[in-house]
Amino acid sequence: MEKIVALCKRRGFIYPGSEIYGGVANTYDYGPVGTELLSNIKNAWWKTFVHQRDDIVGIEASLISHQEIWKASGHTTGFADAMIDCKNCKLRIRADHVIEEYYSKRSIKEKVEGKSLDALDKIIQNDLGIVCPNCGKHKWTGVRKFNLLFPVNLGIVEGDQSLAYLRGETAQGMFVNFQNVVDSTRVRLPFGIAQLGKSFRNEITPGNSIFRTLEFEQGEIEYFFDPEKSDWEKLFDEWKKSMWSFVVKELGVNEKNLRWREHGDEERSFYSKRTEDLEYKFPFGFKELWGLAYRTDYDLRQHAKFANKDLSITDPETGKKVVPHVIEPAVGINRMLLMILCDAYREDDPSTSSGPSGNRVVLKLHPKLAPVKVAVFPLLANKLPLVKMAKDVYRDLKKHINGMITLDDRGNIGKRYYAQDEIGTPFCITIDFQSLEDKTVTVRDRDSMKQERVKIENLGSLITQKLA
Numbered sequence: 095m096e097k098i099v100a101l102c103k104r105r106g107f108i109y110p111g112s113e114i115y116g117g118v119a120n121t122y123d124y125g126p127v128g129t130e131l132l133s134n135i136k137n138a139w140w141k142t143f144v145h146q147r148d149d150i151v152g153i154e155a156s157l158i159s160h161q162e163i164w165k166a167s168g169h170t171t172g173f174a175d176a177m178i179d180c181k182n183c184k185l186r187i188r189a190d191h192v193i194e195e196y197y198s199k200r201s202i203k204e205k206v207e208g209k210s211l212d213a214l215d216k217i218i219q220n221d222l223g224i225v226c227p228n229c230g231k232h233k234w235t236g237v238r239k240f241n242l243l244f245p246v247n248l249g250i251v252e253g254d255q256s257l258a259y260l261r262g263e264t265a266q267g268m269f270v271n272f273q274n275v276v277d278s279t280r281v282r283l284p285f286g287i288a289q290l291g292k293s294f295r296n297e298i299t300p301g302n303s304i305f306r307t308l309e310f311e312q313g314e315i316e317y318f319f320d321p322e323k324s325d326w327e328k329l330f331d332e333w334k335k336s337m338w339s340f341v342v343k344e345l346g347v348n349e350k351n352l353r354w355r356e357h358g359d360e361e362r363s364f365y366s367k368r369t370e371d372l373e374y375k376f377p378f379g380f381k382e383l384w385g386l387a388y389r390t391d392y393d394l395r396q397h398a399k400f401a402n403k404d405l406s407i408t409d410p411e412t413g414k415k416v417v418p419h420v421i422e423p424a425v426g427i428n429r430m431l432l433m434i435l436c437d438a439y440r441e442d443d444p445s446t447s448s449g450p451s452g453n454r455v456v457l458k459l460h461p462k463l464a465p466v467k468v469a470v471f472p473l474l475a476n477k478l479p480l481v482k483m484a485k486d487v488y489r490d491l492k493k494h495i496n497g498m499i500t501l502d503d504r505g506n507i508g509k510r511y512y513a514q515d516e517i518g519t520p521f522c523i524t525i526d527f528q529s530l531e532d533k534t535v536t537v538r539d540r541d542s543m544k545q546e547r548v549k550i551e552n553l554g555s556l557i558t559q560k561l562a
């Protein structure tokens with residue numbers, strides 16, 4: 095994990111947030127290549143779950159939303175983590191995380207999810223006598239609930255009237271716009287509403303880079319159906335297959351590092367009939383990547399009640415009114431990005447590698463996700479004809495290829511390859527002296543490190559084909 099975090103900073107994937115002012119815990123900024131990677135993941139998600147389906151439409155709801163939305167959804171009361179404070183060093187930490195860490199260090203296979211405040215308190219204070227992971231003292235406050243929603247005050251008048259919230263999940267945007275979408279489009283049950291966008295949670299547990307942050311990009315789908323006409327268990331299994339296949343085929347993640355985990359009765363929300371998490375084996379253990387929940391008609395019924403609106407849909411065949419039930423796949427895009435980096439990170443065997451230190455670090459990213467698609471190098475920076483030809487090739491490729499292309503003439507060629515390997519650039523093109531004679535260049539493949547000679551006029555179509 096430390097190596098990945100260092101690579102992210104060194105090469106411009108991820109920087110700590112507000113760094114020059116000492117930082118803000120659990121916030122991160124994305125650098126030039128991180129931004130490209132994030133956007134490539136979002137595009138892949140949108141393409142798969144909106145463009146390539148004929149039963150899902152997308153929306154983009156406001157980040158600031160009416161306080162009643164969050165009362166209706168249960169977030170103002172129920173969206174809270176159990177926290178505990180160390181009286182000695184003032185560390186505030188999630189109570190379940192303190193116990194999980196204790197268990198994982200001792201390879202204890204006990205479950206922590208879904209335990210009550212009292213149960214967590216008893217485990218930390220009495221049963222196990224766990225000490226503070228920061229200062230080593232056993233001087234805890236009691237376990238308390240800490241709400242994760244960020245309040246915002248609108249306008250100049252303070253008080254309850256002007257209170258709104260930054261959204262804690264994108265899902266509520268789909269429920270409150272359900273009627274708008276039904277009235278303004280031609281959707282018919284079963285259908286989904288999808289959204290990609292930021293959510294905000296006042297998380298306090300630091301560490302593990304962007305795994306858990308105060309603001310993060312979510313990709314959520316609310317898939318609405320009539321429970322009398324569609325079998326929820328069948329739909330649930332279809333969603334499981336779609337999610338798994340997206341991670342393996344579109345994101346190129348090794349399926350050996352994935353598993354499903356079903357929530358037990360204690361952990362599952364009271365309105366959910368089944369919840370399963372798709373988990374990835376991060377360097378710090380198997381953790382939730384993507385949640386899948388059957389939420390029944392709970393959300394629409396709550397909003398119908400709180401807003402006093404009819405949120406049913408009329409079945410065109412029977413004329414019957416139905417409040418649809420919903421299955422929700424919810425993922426964090428930034429967490430997906432962290433998974434992709436962990437899965438793609440390799441250190442090559444020094445005896446076969448070409449890096450300047452003998453140790454090649456390479457990100458074996460799916461070419462579709464790679465932040466930079468092609469790097470173009472003149473063999474030598476001080477030979478004008480080589481530099482000119484490299485610039486021409488670079489400009490021409492920019493016209494043909496969708497994505498970032500870069501031109502680099504700094505340092506020696508080995509160092510340039512090394513830098514591109516570290517950000518996962520699939521192809522490097524070098525213009526050498528032979529290029530000046532016969533208008534061919536070398537194309538080096540990131541994974542095999544093999545080079546092939548290609549005519550400049552064929553470069554555009556060859557690279558496009560390889561990136562597909």
Ligand code: ATP
Nearest residue numbers: 295297305306307310382383384385424425426429
């Ligand atoms: P946890 O129990 O880990 O706090 P959760 O079960 O509340 O998470 P959901 O509300 O189901 O998470 O959110 C859906 C997805 O959003 C998660 O699977 C995860 O990928 C992502 N996510 C949730 N919280 C965060 C966060 N603070 N930072 C980054 N991603 C997050």
